[in-house]
Amino acid sequence: MNTVTTIYLDYAASTPVDPRVADVMIECLRPSGAQGNPSSAGHEYGRRARGMVEKARAQVAAAIGARPDCIVWTSGATESDNLAIFGVARFNADRGRHLVSSKTEHKAVLDPLKQLEREGFEVTWLKPAADGIVRPEQVRAALRPDTQLVSLMHVNNEIGVVQDIAAVGAICRERGVPFHVDAAQSAGKLPLNVETMNVDLMSLTAHKIYGPKGVGALYVRRKPPLGLQPLIYGGGQEHGLRSGTLATHQIVGMGLAFEIAEREREQDVERICALRDQLWAGIASIGDVELNGHPRDCVAGLLNISFRGIEGESLQFALRELAVSAGAACSSASEEASYVLRALGRSDQLAQSSLRFSLGRFTTAEQIETAIAAVKREVTRLRSFSPQAANAEKKS
Amino acid sequence: MSETPYSPLVVEHFGHPRNVGRFAPAADVITASAGDPEQGVRFDLSARVHGDRIVAMRFEVYGCPHCIAAGSLLSERLQGATQEQLRRWSWREASDELEFPPDKRGRLLVLEDAVHALATQWQRRQ
Structure with a gap:
């Protein structure tokens, strides 16, 4: 297959870099850009690089309603999640070893928490309802005097459902428990404000918001200060929370990506929602499909659909003219049915036959029409020789 | 062309499967099944x-x-087959020809079960 003609519908896995972002990054790499080390305050080259890093810090902070000095640069959301979870848990281990999260978090949250369980911490795993949403009262009921952290993603990466972060945050504030939010999938799609959402730690990444891969940030509340043990030790950059020379061109790209995303968010979201509705209407008309997740509390541009009577790998291969994900991209090498869909109560067959379509800034109506036609054609074809047993079982 | 994890023969049969469907029940029709969509x-x-x-x-x-x-592939190979040939049919025939990955060979055992069940069904009819 000629990859040039493949229609990209996998924005939730990673977005293309916006050409405006690429331009400032390339400029940054030129001799006139930022060749100095941002920590070298003693000369012009270093101060110039530092200026660019601080401008980007202000851009990212503005997009989430934070003070710039609360932004810690990292290599991406996975590192941010690790720093938040290990950082808080280990810093406060003497005061308590209980944590709260949900079963449908990203692996970058699940795996650090599982590691902490092996180290003697106790995790309460909340089970979302069939629509994917964790009710704030579930969080309240799970809190204990020794709870040190609640971690909940804003938007689920597989099904796009939106959690009521502000309500959960209010409960955590009331009980004095730090609250971490993985916002990798919501930045640029939903309004973010760490103050009104009562968030103490927020993980962000650039490559899902038309910035470069390999750079992210962790928002860390400063007032009152939040105890956090670093993961990486070295030069003491980022207030000692994340040592290592700052990746200036990456950071500059992330800064502009966040500024553009926030400035253009409303028009982007309106357009992308209309395209998503167009795609869903076209696919739903085939029949025997199920939308996974909440029909309304869902982020713009993401559709997770199960197709009855069709095996997932065959469906994905049949639709290879579309770049879509079967389950989460990070775990698609595994044949295990999506743990997120299983947690929502889907059967193995429906979980295995799910596809995630995710649209973005550069998706066109013409591409959506082409995608609908391809899905209709291939689903009909594959079902034409699917055993009656598969079709009967699936409806039970 | 981007690479796929499938051999050209698999891609060809996947795109143009032969002999799909089922015969309506009749005196000269035998049927058999194996496996479970949940698996x-x-x-x-x-x-x-x-x-x-x-x-x-x-x-x-x-x-x-x-x-x-x-x-x-099986539907082509079994045209003209006898009961004895069905009983002797082994998953290895399809595995070699289609270059099945080792971790998927268990699925061919399901097909082998279906072929052997077809032979049993045929014998019962006689």
Whole structure:
């Protein structure tokens, strides 16, 4: 297959870099850009690089309603999640070893928490309802005097459902428990404000918001200060929370990506929602499909659909003219049915036959029409020789 | 062209599977099934027999591209087969020809079960 003609519908896995972002990054790499080390305050080259890093810090902070000095640069959301979870848990281990999260978090949250369980911490795993949403009262009921952290993603990466972060945050504030939010999938799609959402730690990444891969940030509340043990030790950059020379061109790209995303968010979201509705209407008309997740509390541009009577790998291969994900991209090498869909109560067959379509800034109506036609054609074809047993079982 | 995890023969059969469907119940039609969609694979086979030979084969499948190709290839290979040939049919025949990855060979055992069940069904009819 000629990859040039493949229609990209996998924005939730990673977005293309916006050409405006690429331009400032390339400029940054030129001799006139930022060749100095941002920590070298003693000369012009270093101060110039530092200026660019601080401008980007202000851009990212503005997009989430934070003070710039609360932004810690990292290599991406996975590192941010690790720093938040290990950082808080280990810093406060003497005061308590209980944590709260949900079963449908990203692996970058699940795996650090599982590691902490092996180290003697106790995790309460909340089970979302069939629509994917964790009710704030579930969080309240799970809190204990020794709870040190609640971690909940804003938007689920597989099904796009939106959690009521502000309500959960209010409960955590009331009980004095730090609250971490993985916002990798919501930045640029939903309004973010760490103050009104009562968030103490927020993980962000650039490559899902038309910035470069390999750079992210962790928002860390400063007032009152939040105890956090670093993961990486070295030069003491980022207030000692994340040592290592700052990746200036990456950071500059992330800064502009966040500024553009926030400035253009409303028009982007309106357009992308209309395209998503167009795609869903076209696919739903085939029949025997199920939308996974909440029909309304869902982020713009993401559709997770199960197709009855069709095996997932065959469906994905049949639709290879579309770049879509079967389950989460990070775990698609595994044949295990999506743990997120299983947690929502889907059967193995429906979980295995799910596809995630995710649209973005550069998706066109013409591409959506082409995608609908391809899905209709291939689903009909594959079902034409699917055993009656598969079709009967699936409806039970 | 981007690479796929499937051999050209698998891609060909996946795109153009032969003999799909099922025969309506009749005196000269035998059927057999194996597998479960919840486990990721199911084969439904039906054959029209005349004398000691299969004269036409049909198959339906729920499974990965390798499984669809295996069902299609089998439906071609079993045209003209005898009961004894069905009993002797081994998953290795399809595995070698379609270059099945080792971790998927269990799915061919399901197909082998369906073929052997077809032979048993045929014997009962006689």
